[in-house]
Amino acid sequence: MIAALKAEVLKVLTIRSTYVIVGIALAIEIFVTFYISGWQTSSVALHQPDMLATGIAQTVHALSLLTALIGLFLVTHEFRYNTAAYSLTLSNNRSKVLAAKIIVVSVVAVILTLIIAILSPLLSLLGIQAHHLHLATQSIPYKSLLWRCLFYGWGYSMAGLVIAALVRNQIGALVTLFIVPGTIEGLLMLWLKHHVVYLPFSALNIIIGHGQGIYPNAITPFHAALVFGGWLIGGWVIAWILFIRRDAA
Amino acid sequence: MIKVSRLTKTFKKKLAVDDISFEVETGKITGFLGPNGAGKSTTMRLMLGLASGKGSTLFDNKPLHNYNQPSRLVGILLEAKAFHPTRSARNHLRVLATAGNIPLKRVDEVLDVVGLKSEAKKGPGKFSLGMSQRLGIAAALLAQPKYLILDEPANGLDPEGIAWLRQFLKSYADQGNGVFVSSHLLSEMSQMADNVIVIGKGKLLASTSMKQLIAGNVRSSIFVRVTKQTTLERILKERGLTFEKVDNGLKLVGPTTDEIGQLAFDGGVPILELATRGGSLEEAFLEITAGSEEFEARPGGES
Numbered sequence: 092m093i094a095a096l097k098a099e100v101l102k103v104l105t106i107r108s109t110y111v112i113v114g115i116a117l118a119i120e121i122f123v124t125f126y127i128s129g130w131q132t133s134s135v136a137l138h139q140p141d142m143l144a145t146g147i148a149q150t151v152h153a154l155s156l157l158t159a160l161i162g163l164f165l166v167t168h169e170f171r172y173n174t175a176a177y178s179l180t181l182s183n184n185r186s187k188v189l190a191a192k193i194i195v196v197s198v199v200a201v202i203l204t205l206i207i208a209i210l211s212p213l214l215s216l217l218g219i220q221a222h223h224l225h226l227a228t229q230s231i232p233y234k235s236l237l238w239r240c241l242f243y244g245w246g247y248s249m250a251g252l253v254i255a256a257l258v259r260n261q262i263g264a265l266v267t268l269f270i271v272p273g274t275i276e277g278l279l280m281l282w283l284k285h286h287v288v289y290l291p292f293s294a295l296n297i298i299i300g301h302g303q304g305i306y307p308n309a310i311t312p313f314h315a316a317l318v319f320g321g322w323l324i325g326g327w328v329i330a331w332i333l334f335i336r337r338d339a340a
Numbered sequence: 341m342i343k344v345s346r347l348t349k350t351f352k353k354k355l356a357v358d359d360i361s362f363e364v365e366t367g368k369i370t371g372f373l374g375p376n377g378a379g380k381s382t383t384m385r386l387m388l389g390l391a392s393g394k395g396s397t398l399f400d401n402k403p404l405h406n407y408n409q410p411s412r413l414v415g416i417l418l419e420a421k422a423f424h425p426t427r428s429a430r431n432h433l434r435v436l437a438t439a440g441n442i443p444l445k446r447v448d449e450v451l452d453v454v455g456l457k458s459e460a461k462k463g464p465g466k467f468s469l470g471m472s473q474r475l476g477i478a479a480a481l482l483a484q485p486k487y488l489i490l491d492e493p494a495n496g497l498d499p500e501g502i503a504w505l506r507q508f509l510k511s512y513a514d515q516g517n518g519v520f521v522s523s524h525l526l527s528e529m530s531q532m533a534d535n536v537i538v539i540g541k542g543k544l545l546a547s548t549s550m551k552q553l554i555a556g557n558v559r560s561s562i563f564v565r566v567t568k569q570t571t572l573e574r575i576l577k578e579r580g581l582t583f584e585k586v587d588n589g590l591k592l593v594g595p596t597t598d599e600i601g602q603l604a605f606d607g608g609v610p611i612l613e614l615a616t617r618g619g620s621l622e623e624a625f626l627e628i629t630a631g632s633e634e635f636e637a638r639p640g641g642e643s
Binding site (some may be wrong): 097098101102105106107108166168172173174175176177178179181182183184240312336337338339 | 385392405407408418419421423425426427428435436441504522599
């Protein structure tokens with residue numbers, strides 16, 4: 092298992108797309124938090140005591156899609172470039188290979204989300220200071236914000252990984268990851284009304300605070316985490332069975 | 341020994357591999373032949389547990405995945421371009437070495453063996469087919485495994501590369517290892533393989549030694565070239581012997597060189613060339629696989 096874990100870490104670190112994705116995420120974060128939320132921020136926003144906390148949640152919400160791509164590529168590249176044959180013959184157990192991917196993607200997602208969450212207020216403050224603006228005293232619910240951000244970032248990456256393990260085709264997995272959260276669940280909302288919060292990505296949005304505007308009291312972030320966890324476990328059971336049984340091509 | 345027993349695989353309703361059994365011995369190169377679409381690659385994938393199907397493959401009496409380190413037992417090359425195009429050749433091998441618990445010093449050693457040391461830092465996406473094959477061979481050799489399973493390793497290699505591969509695999513087998521290799525290059529295979537497995541339309545057509553395969557399926561012939569060919573043709577017809585005109589001479593199956601020499605001498609026909617021609621692997625292959633082609637092309641000129 093240790094060998095499989097080390098190999099997955101090496102796969103993530105020795106591929107150009109990892110650095111491109113992280114670079115894009117950081118560039119977007121610098122632009123949005125330093126320039127938009129800092130340098131260019133409105134005087135109304137500067138008087139909001141939760142401006143930085145909201146900014147953290149918004150940044151994590153926006154950038155988690157990018158971190159999810161790292162997990163998605165870790166699986167789909169195996170099939171796109173036919174390296175799955177190596178991965179599955181070098182290890183004596185397919186479950187170990189899948190478990191290693193889950194663990195490594197989890198660690199990468201948590202680290203990147205943490206960096207994004209920490210950089211967000213720092214860069215905003217830097218932008219505000221650089222423009223000689225005055226920010227109202229801020230109230231940041233550290234504990235709540237931390238678990239919600241980390242769960243969201245991790246959850247999105249896990250969703251990307253499950254989709255990749257189910258679909259395997261890179262384009263198919265990317266399309267699924269891009270259209271399910273917004274388009275599919277958005278359309279289902281018309282039918283399910285407030286029950287939409289029981290869908291995986293809507294539940295994730297509740298956790299980070301972006302579903303509350305639509306159905307503010309439908310479900311708490313904790314319950315939303317349970318809902319998402321249920322979907323994730325279900326998804327992983329199916330993905331695991333298929334990963335064990337399907338041909339590696 | 342690799343013991344393959346009753347491998348069967350169906351794709352939807354089509355039988356791709358049909359109840360195939362054979363053995364791959366250590367100390368020998370076993371060639372794996374068959375027309376396009378015969379099921380060679382699928383058989384190899386079934387052997388390695390990469391495709392699901394019926395039957396079993398035992399490596400030294402145990403399934404591959406019952407070993408703690410399968411990498412020590414078998415090295416594979418199933419596709420030439422099985423790598424991420426922008427991950428450098430060295431990093432590609434480092435990933436595989438790490439996954440297989442293989443010392444990282446082997447990475448540079450195998451790169452040196454296949455002649456890719458100078459290209460180690462480059463992304464293999466722009467490698468030629470031959471260079472990609474070399475990288476694939478390097479990957480197969482990483483753990484110095486007891487068995488090599490190679491699918492068309494000579495594809496894309498230049499003549500020098502093919503000669504190197506032949507010598508390398510022979511020497512690898514001579515060290516007590518087993519080599520199972522498929523190839524379309526029949527002349528190359530005839531020089532390299534000790535044993536041959538032939539399949540067609542998913543069925544096992546032959547599993548024997550190279551010598552027996554050729555001897556059992558192609559009758560050796562004699563070739564004679566003379567100055568007065570029409571005279572010799574008349575003499576042969578009078579004796580009821582059949583012949584075929586080839587290469588400015590005649591090919592006969594049945595009589596010996598002594599008999600033909602005597603007939604020519606008696607008829608006053610000077611002989612320029614008289615020799616026995618042994619059967620080739622290509623002739624044996626075509627004989628065995630006749631009617632087993634998945635894709636049959638029209639004769640040349642027709643469109």
